[in-house]
Amino acid sequence: MNREHKASDIHSEPIRPQVPWLERLASTIGLLLVLGLFGVIGWQAFNGATTPPVITVEIENVTSVQGGHRVLFRARNSADEAAAQVEIEGQLSTAGTDPEISRVVLDYIPGHSTRRGGLFFTRNPQSGALTVRATGFAEP
Amino acid sequence: MTSERYAIGLGRAFGGAIIFGLPLLMTMEMWSLGFAMGRGRLLLLVAFTLVLLVGLSYFSGFEKTFSLKEDAMDAFAAFGVGVITSAVLLVALAVVTFDMSWGDIVGRIALQSVPASIGAMLGRKQLGAEQDMKAEEERKQEAGYAGELFLMLAGALFLAFNMAPTEEMILIAFQMTPWHAVALGVLSMILLHVFVYSIGFSGQESRPEGGTFVSTFLHFTLTGYGIALLVSLYVLWSFGRTDGVSVPEIANMLVVLGFPASLGAATARLVV
Numbered sequence: 001m002n003r004e005h006k007a008s009d010i011h012s013e014p015i016r017p018q019v020p021w022l023e024r025l026a027s028t029i030g031l032l033l034v035l036g037l038f039g040v041i042g043w044q045a046f047n048g049a050t051t052p053p054v055i056t057v058e059i060e061n062v063t064s065v066q067g068g069h070r071v072l073f074r075a076r077n078s079a080d081e082a083a084a085q086v087e088i089e090g091q092l093s094t095a096g097t098d099p100e101i102s103r104v105v106l107d108y109i110p111g112h113s114t115r116r117g118g119l120f121f122t123r124n125p126q127s128g129a130l131t132v133r134a135t136g137f138a139e140p
Numbered sequence: 141m142t143s144e145r146y147a148i149g150l151g152r153a154f155g156g157a158i159i160f161g162l163p164l165l166m167t168m169e170m171w172s173l174g175f176a177m178g179r180g181r182l183l184l185l186v187a188f189t190l191v192l193l194v195g196l197s198y199f200s201g202f203e204k205t206f207s208l209k210e211d212a213m214d215a216f217a218a219f220g221v222g223v224i225t226s227a228v229l230l231v232a233l234a235v236v237t238f239d240m241s242w243g244d245i246v247g248r249i250a251l252q253s254v255p256a257s258i259g260a261m262l263g264r265k266q267l268g269a270e271q272d273m274k275a276e277e278e279r280k281q282e283a284g285y286a287g288e289l290f291l292m293l294a295g296a297l298f299l300a301f302n303m304a305p306t307e308e309m310i311l312i313a314f315q316m317t318p319w320h321a322v323a324l325g326v327l328s329m330i331l332l333h334v335f336v337y338s339i340g341f342s343g344q345e346s347r348p349e350g351g352t353f354v355s356t357f358l359h360f361t362l363t364g365y366g367i368a369l370l371v372s373l374y375v376l377w378s379f380g381r382t383d384g385v386s387v388p389e390i391a392n393m394l395v396v397l398g399f400p401a402s403l404g405a406a407t408a409r410l411v412v
Contacts, residue, residue, distance in 0.1 A: 040243065
């Protein structure tokens with residue numbers, strides 16, 4: 001310890017200031033944050049976070065509103081990679097007529113994440129068969 | 141150096157992180173890049189930032205430093221300030237919400253902490269009243285040509301990083317003809333030369349002794365522009381902008397991003 005002090009005295013400035021406790025604390029917190037970030041991102045990098053998007057859509061709620069019916073859905077990307085411009089299409093088939101189709105585009109669904117949205121229909125979804133699915137996506 | 145004085149430096153670091161990080165905190169592309177860019181590239185970018193912070197700490201930082209260990213401690217502290225500032229502001233702006241997946245949250249914060257932590261490091265210099273200008277000038281003198289190039293690199297990276305995430309960089313590159321690209325490249329070099337050697341900004345270089353215009357141009361201006369282009373390429377690659385793009389189109393993008401990057405390289409001495 002003593003020797004080390006002497007050696008550094010020769011090489012650097014004559015007065016070597018004491019490292020304040022706050023500096024130790026701040027740099028330790030910084031180091032922990034760096035390790036944490038590297039840990040999480042590195043884990044993703046090396047655990048093959050590379051499966052392309054798989055998107056499933058779940059209907060959460062159907063309500064009749066002014067001017068028609070509103071269908072709230074939740075789109076889940078269960079794979080690792082993010083999907084951009086995800087088109088969600090709802091198709092309402094009632095017997096004897098052409099199906100009614102409504103669409104919406106979600107900007108992004110990150111990997112292992114969900115995004116919510118809504119579709120509007122003029123006919124009552126309860127009166128027919130309603131399917132909501134993702135029709136496509138772009139790579140971000 | 142006491143804890144009280146260090147606390148003041150930390151306060152300035154938070155100020156710098158907010159001010160320098162704000163433009164990108166409110167840039168939409170940064171949010172999506174945070175979860176969408178390649179994890180390996182994000183990791184490399186954060187590591188590169190840490191190395192840059194150590195270098196910046198040597199030239200200017202919260203405090204006068206005496207060893208590599210102290211520079212490293214300052215770099216970690218600045219990075220910590222950057223991460224905390226980014227996390228708080230991203231939550232406040234509802235860009236990060238707690239129903240997101242962990243990978244998503246960490247990615248957004250990690251990417252945003254790159255400009256914020258550089259801002260934290262510069263905060264002391266820019267926001268502090270009392271500065272040890274003499275010590276700083278000495279450092280810059282001592283470091284010589286290599287130090288000069290490092291400062292250019294830091295300045296180029298900071299400014300290029302502020303532009304690169306936006307769609308506009310690619311859009312501009314697409315709509316330029318080759319003549320536009322050549323003109324912009326020449327303009328970048330002229331401005332780089334003029335900013336560094338002619339118009340008397342603070343921290344301006346005096347022309348090396350005995351140096352003619354040509355030798356100065358080759359030694360500093362051309363090298364500076366080269367650094368700006370390399371930094372642009374690195375940043376664009378990090379954000380996946382070059383993937384599957386033809387070489388001429390990449391060259392166009394480099395010239396576009398090289399414009400702010402070379403201005404950053406030229407004015408690095410003002411900021412650092």
